Amino acid sequence: MLVRLKIRRYQPETSEEPYYQSFQVDVPEKATVLDSLLEVRDYLDGTLNLxxxxxxxxxxxxxxxxxxxxxxxxxxxxxxxxxRGGEITIEPLANLPVIKDLVADMDPFWRKWREVTPWLVTDGEEEKPVREHLMSNKLAIYLTQFAGCIACGVCYSACPIVAIDDEYIGPAAMAKALRYSYDPRDHGKRQRLARLAEEQGLWRCHTIFSCAEQCPKRVNPTEAIQQLKKMVILARLGLAR
Ligand code: SF4
Ligand code: FES
Structure with missing residues (x-):
């Protein structure tokens, strides 16, 4: 099928301003948008960056x-x-600086990701556990959703709060924070919640669900944020278990 790709280009060596350029490609019925872009890069314009x-x-x-x-x-x-064929407009991820063409600079995303301590924090005394850590099947299945995050930044790009506050920590980091904070092996919950309870943390979420709707791996960061809010409130009331 014939399709026209209208691609946002940004080539800082030759032009300070971004611009749009269209290419027509003939691709198979089952082609993905990535297949079409590679067709452009391989056969029409080798300078296209993605x-x-x-x-x-x-x-x-x-x-x-x-x-x-x-x-x-x-x-x-x-x-x-x-x-029916026609035109597809393709632009880099939003809410991130653009390095070139469709390549966004993921540094702000990774900086916020690191702020939630996205790994298991062990208790010094438990470095050599004498028995296995137990997790219920129900919890393991629940956490599978959040562990399935591939850190693609799609939710970060879709988030209307990141769009107006570039210091807001964003949905992916909070989904990751929940994944580890619910893990019975982890001892980092307190430090994560302290970070997330700050001004540009979880209270900035307006529960709009854009992140959950656009996540390609069916992770629901909005749900993670609500669970984290509950954890913060219970901790403040001294009711945390
Ligand atoms: S869109 Fe989904 S998979 Fe991608 S970073 Fe966000 S939560 Fe993770
Ligand atoms: S190329 Fe699309 S997720 Fe790897």
């Missing part, structure tokens, strides 16, 4: 805005966003 690797919605590299919606290009079929 980030991609696995082509299977696993590595989290190919987040971008497609017709204004933040998505993974490798998980988006051309036929779904341009059912």
């Amino acid at each position: 980030r991609a690797s696995c082509r299977s919605a696993i590595c989290g590299s190919c987040g971008m805005r497609i017709n204004g919606v933040s998505r993974l290009a490798c998980k988006t079929l051309v036929v779904d966003v341009a059912p």
Whole structure:
């Protein structure tokens, strides 16, 4: 099928301002938007910059805005966003600086991710546990959703609060914070909640659900944020277990 890609270009060596450039490509019926972009890069314009690797919605590299919606290009079929051919507008992830063309600078995303201590914090005395840590099946299944995050930044791009406050910690970091704070092996909950209870932490979320709606891995950061709010409130009331 013939499809026209209207791509936001930014080539700082040759132009200070971004601009749009259109390319027409002939791609198979089942082609993804990423396939179409690679067709452009491989056969029409080798200067097109984009980030991609696995082509299977696993590595989290190919987040971008497609017709204004933040998505993974490798998980988006051309036929779904341009059912009768036509034009697809492709732009880099929002709420992040752009390095070149479709390549967003993920540094702000990773800086906030690190602020929630996204790993298991062990208790010094438990460094050599004498028995296994137990987790109920129910909790393990619940946490699978949050552990499935591939750090693609799609939710960060979709978040209207990050758009107006670039210091807001954002949905992905909070989904990760919940994943570890609920883990019975972890001892980092207190430090995570202290960070998240700050001004640009979880209270800034307006429960708009954009992150959950656009996450390609069906993670629900909005739910994680509400659970974290509950944990903070219970801790303040001295009711935390
Ligand atoms: S929560 Fe979803 S959208 Fe956000 S970074 Fe993780 S996988 Fe991507
Ligand atoms: S190329 Fe890996 S997630 Fe799209």
